[in-house]
């Protein structure tokens with residue numbers, strides 16, 4: 001590695017690009033709309049597992065400019081339904097082996113995830129989640145304030161706060177990762193396998209003839225294709241509208257912020273559903289903090305002071321010692337919220353128009369599994385069992401997958 | 412903070428209000444339509460990127476539900492008015 005670096009420095013040659021630009025071809029076998037982790041993962045697995053390489057990923061801005069570059073990177077599988085637990089658990093396993101698979105450090109840090117309970121009702125939900133998780137073979141259990149304090153010394157487990165901590169759901173495999181590295185890793189390997197990644201390429205229309213997709217209109221020209229995957233998260237209904245497909249989705253902004261860097265003091269992820277806040281400490285020492293979605297639907301990514309004020313108040317209830325720590329920056333991303341807090345994946349009434357959407361505030365952790373399984377669906381024409389529960393038609397069949405109790409704040 | 416004009420109380424901070432979602436009229440003939448149309452009504456959303464008509468409730472104020480036309484891309488409120496006006 002140092003030799004390579006030295007050679008490049010002395011030769012004046014730039015290192016090879018992670019992914020390259022291409023002219024837009026006038027036809028592709030598969031067109032993926034949205035260059036986030038989901039779209040790129042699907043492209044990668046199409047090429048890697050199924051040999052489908054005549055694939056384009058269309059991204060209106062730059063890859064990772066959506067939620068994939070704005071999330072707080074929490075990865076876990078301690079969900080509430082067996083369907084959810086099984087699905088997210090496959091993703092955690094794919095993340096665990098990602099650095100090796102990519103030969104590129106995605107900085108996955110398995111550090112333990114604690115969801116605090118401040119009410120008897122919350123304790124009951126945690127107990128239920130622990131049972132569901134264990135039945136699926138996922139490491140997850142209910143712990144009490146003494147053990148919480150041992151795992152996280154700076155937290156206030158006394159009875160002083162307005163909502164004292166009664167217990168927590170402890171999930172040792174939970175972790176954080178470098179989100180940009182995940183995006184770049186998928187992009188790099190998809191590129192090397194032959195996938196075309198087109199940035200600054202905005203989809204403006206979808207051609208449908210007789211309930212079947214025939215192509216995609218972009219600001220750079222028309223592409224003929226029989227398969228289109230909508231992986232545009234917060235913008236997904238704008239794309240579905242172009243194909244005449246209805247979705248049960250509303251777009252809400254979700255904000256996050258980081259503090260100035262501190263010495264390492266927090267090596268677990270702390271989430272409080274009741275206080276609507278969560279926090280982890282990044283490798284740079286910054287505290288990465290977030291809450292629940294903004295109070296009204298919007299496509300605007302402006303931050304608000306109200307968000308930081310509320311968050312800071314609740315954070316100080318958990319960690320009074322952070323009183324003098326300053327917030328360094330804040331930002332927002334768009335979340336495609338569904339009624340049951342589960343994603344929408346698979347076929348739609350328009351043949352060849354597929355969706356991988358409804359990722360709300362919780363979808364980054366699912367990029368590997370949804371990419372892998374959507375690729376399988378595209379290549380084989382069969383919906384894999386693992387994602388069948390999340391099909392769009394579940395809403396018409398009254399077969400929702402209610403994950404609100406596990407996804408609304410914890411992400 | 413964005414401000415919303417309550418038709419009764421005037422311009423107030425958005426934090427005084429509760430957002431009630433896009434206007435989603437009930438099917439005019441509830442008994443005549445099938446399950447699919449009911450599902451559309453209950454779950455499917457337009458989620459407009461642009462000006463949409465939506466419900467707001469003045470929770471920490473006069474307690475009135477009213478309508479707003481707001482551009483969801485910029486959060487600019489075009490106008491607010493009472494139902495039927």
Ligand SMILES: Cc1cc2nc3c(=O)[nH]c(=O)nc-3n(C[C@H](O)[C@H](O)[C@H](O)COP(=O)(O)OP(=O)(O)OC[C@H]3O[C@@H](n4cnc5c(N)ncnc54)[C@H](O)[C@@H]3O)c2cc1C
Nearest residue numbers: 034036037038060066067068071072074203333363364365
């Ligand atoms: C603040 C915040 C914190 C979060 N924290 C977590 C977390 O801790 N854990 C977790 O699992 N999830 C989290 N999430 C959710 C997660 O970020 C998303 O669910 C996930 O990134 C969605 O990935 P995606 O690839 O589907 O979409 P995105 O990354 O949003 O990509 C969609 C892409 O589509 C592009 N696009 C849109 N319209 C068009 C068009 N017309 N033509 C071409 N391209 C278009 C956009 O530019 C965008 O790049 C968080 C989200 C936010 C905002």
Ligand SMILES: [Zn+2]
Nearest residue numbers: 417420469473
């Ligand atoms: Zn009022």
